Amino acid sequence: MLKIALSGCNGRMGHVITDIVGQKKDMEIVAGFDINTEKQADFPVYADPFEFKGECDVIIDFSNASSTEHLLAYCEQHHTPIVICTTGHSAEQLQNIRAASAKFPVFRSGNMSIGINLLMDLLRKSASVLGENYDVEIIEKHHNQKLDAPSGTALMLADAVADALPYDAEYVYDRHERREKRPAHEIGISAIRGGTIVGEHSVMFCGRDEIIEIKHTALSREVFAVGAVDAAAFMAGCTQPGMYDMSDVIAAHGN
Missing domain, CATH: 3.30.360.10 (Dihydrodipicolinate Reductase; domain 2)
Known part of the structure; x- marks a missing residue:
């Protein structure tokens, strides 16, 4: 069972991803990260990722660019792959994302479709x-x-x-x-x-x-959510640090 932590779980995209993962038999969301800590689904929600003491195989991030660096710090400490779907990063933030990919697997795409x-x-x-x-x-x-x-x-x-x-x-x-x-x-x-x-x-x-x-x-946000979930499944199997994107997922589907 693939264990996913979802950052931005109470946002619009978070809800769509929660619905899609809920229809899968081989994966589950074990924790959510959001400034709004209201529990809206069948998993606990934390304002700070470091409050989560359980285990996850991959993080999907559909939150805000301002949250990225804190998530990267969590991933580095736990060596957890991350799928960054959030956009609007500054040049400095993008540089930090690239630097982080030298330490653990990082997926980033400006569009998950x-x-x-x-x-x-x-x-x-x-x-x-x-x-x-x-x-x-x-x-x-x-x-x-x-x-x-x-x-x-x-x-x-x-x-x-x-x-x-x-x-x-x-x-x-x-x-x-x-x-x-x-x-x-x-x-x-x-x-x-x-x-x-x-x-x-x-x-x-x-x-x-x-x-x-x-x-x-x-025509709906589901196309982005499906791509994010596919990327999460791909990244959970990545053991080597590096920067990955949707072309890697497409290539894996073709094999």
């Missing part, structure tokens, strides 16, 4: 073929409660495109002060926040007289 991660492969292929002849624009849409903008997923997609372009791309998030024609080597990234949009990402390759648009729409 398998579909999004397959989309990244399509974008690399498209960018390598279309090259300098197409302008690249990314539009992402999320609900009005999302804290970070642009989304971690939008940045993942931009990185996938930039890796395959024949030039060093400049990410441009705001053009309202730019009174000039669009430079050729930009990747424009726009964020929309409204209503209850779960998540929508569009990448447009705009050329002369044609537009190629690649789009992913999440």
Whole structure:
């Protein structure tokens, strides 16, 4: 039986993950970590991970970027793999995550959807073929409660495109002060926040007289929860320190 500790257990994604794990016969949530310590499911909830004295095989983190370093300290002490699904980390926090991966297994992805991660492969292929002849624009849409903008997923997609372009791309998030024609080597990234949009990402390759648009729409949060649970199952079997992501999970599914 795979034992999972869930950070952010009383949040929206925490509830979805709790429901999905509850339908599995080979895994269970043994503890939750949350600033709201109300017990809302069949496991204890702690404000501080170090209050948990039991054992777990892996931690799923869907909380807040401000909680990450404390979770990393817990994982280092107990040598517990962690699946970091939280986004909005600063450059310093990302550096600390990478440093932690030298000590124990760390999984991090800006988006837990398998579909999004397959989309990244399509974008690399498209960018390598279309090259300098197409302008690249990314539009992402999320609900009005999302804290970070642009989304971690939008940045993942931009990185996938930039890796395959024949030039060093400049990410441009705001053009309202730019009174000039669009430079050729930009990747424009726009964020929309409204209503209850779960998540929508569009990448447009705009050329002369044609537009190629690649789009992913999440219709429920379950797609992210399923990916997180799959990643947790994968990470529980990882004994070597290192930085892992969804490409490792997809490769494991293919074997």
